[in-house]
Amino acid sequence: MADTAVADPYAGLTRAQLAQRYGLRVAGERPSLPEYARQLWGYRHFMTAYSNAKVASSFSTTQLGQIWQVLTPLTNAAVYYLIFGVILSQHRNVPNFIAYLCTGVFIFTFTQSAVLNGTSSITSNLGLIRALQFPRAALPITTTLIQLQQLLMSMIVLGGIILVTGEPLTIKWLLVAPSLVLQSIFNVGITMIMARLGSKITDLKQVMPFVLRTWMYGSGVLYSVTLFRQHLPGWAATLLESNPVLVYIELARYSLLESSQAHLSSSPTRLWVLGVGWAVLFGIGGFIYFWRGEEEYGRG
Template identity: 75%
Template sequence: MADTAVADPESGLSRAQLARRYGLRVAGERPPLAEYARRLWAYRHFITAYSRAKVASSLSNTQLGQLWQVLTPLTNAAVYYLIFGLILAQHRNVPNFIAYLCTGVFIFIFTQTAASNGTNAINGNLGMIRALQFPRAALPITVTLVQLQQLLMSMVVLAAIVLLTGEPITWRWVLLAPTLLLQTVFNIGLTMVTARLGSKATDLKQIMPFVMRTWLYASGVLYPVALIREHLPGWAANILEWNPPLVFIELARYALLDSHQPNLVSSPLKLWSLGLFWAVVMGVGGFVYFWRGEKEYGRG
């Protein structure tokens, strides 16, 4: 009713009509989706520069610095190898278990850390959000790009592990690039979902470690999926094959591990189809979901 009241007695125009006449907009108004995407693209240089700065600053106070980008996944892989490879003797069920395990750990940690850190993408940057006007989607994208840069460092180490454990270099190695591209798009969408949820439910970051640990055990990182299938009904086993981290892990193993080819959870064609499906569904769906909450971010 207030917008329809006469704001200018001389012209007889309401406030809404005056705003339209002079091109005024509501502060914090959510732009149309296409316009929002265009604005976000215009900030691409800021996003890449900000992500590089975040990587440089995140480990600047440690003595080993950016070496932790490699040491962290290696340490995780060593712990998992001790428990699942030696104590539980899963190496007997998997050819070249060390390379198999490291590939799974490195790829899964990319999704795990992006999704977990995304829960604080909004609340951890409230000062910037309230001081500057920019598409808020730049923040979860930055979170994912930070993790991508750390993953690329880890890939150098993973390649060395694969070669040292006896795997040959094949033409399939080039397929690792599109695999990581699909996973990055998926992670961006997933991070946008957790960023919006985390902006309202601040306790989500406390719950995420339990969610991601459960996801880890269901993603064929530590042992063959065949062992899980034995304890599941047929319909649940079929759903398990659609698990996004499992799909990307198997695509990476298909690219790097010649010894794993007979043990793929699905055919390569099906894995690529599922990888593309999840990248499109989560990438587009997560972006739309985050955009719909644009005007809420940074407000009490």
């Protein structure tokens, strides 16, 4: 009786062809950009709950609790007012310097804290990343949401400071909402960029405080931005006036402070155009840059 040969149905097929044939995918494979965005949207409730829990726990060991969300920027503003307002007499150059300064400090702190914490958002959550499968972009977004919650608390106090120092309550105050939305989108984008860089360069977090301090001095937080035109060449002044954080600070001042209208770095139209441009550029660019490194996070 002749032996009957059984043909191997997988003969000649590579592993990649077999995986494609049966719909198998590499574990941890980066999804397409639209699919990644869809997955991230599915985790929106997780990001909201996680940010709320982080805010609640961050001051749980202190006696004053979440009051420190307001006391910290207020203390910083008081120190800066003593140095720049009293000692260096910047209050002579800007009407209602207290409100001008506090607006700059509060708005800058929003971006500063998001960037600083976003730099370590991957490295400080390696246990979570290695234990669970989820879009890693949820971590830098959560960082921004935490800082946004703290800013909203601070804005209530800022509104009180502005009114007490003699500024009127006008319809323009409503414009602060879209300016904060634009700044939040910008913060998400730059936080994603810093999160990916921070996951590769672990010493980056040690350098960032110096970078952010320099950024603050170039953002017109502590003095009138009109000084740029008085002391710098035209091209340098234009470059500093296009600084994204300065743009968002100026938009907040334009919305809240009637006394500072003559001290804006640019026309309101130009500020809004720059604000939208920076938000779109960093929001989309930062998301794509972070997505391209999705397979790297948590390894090594």
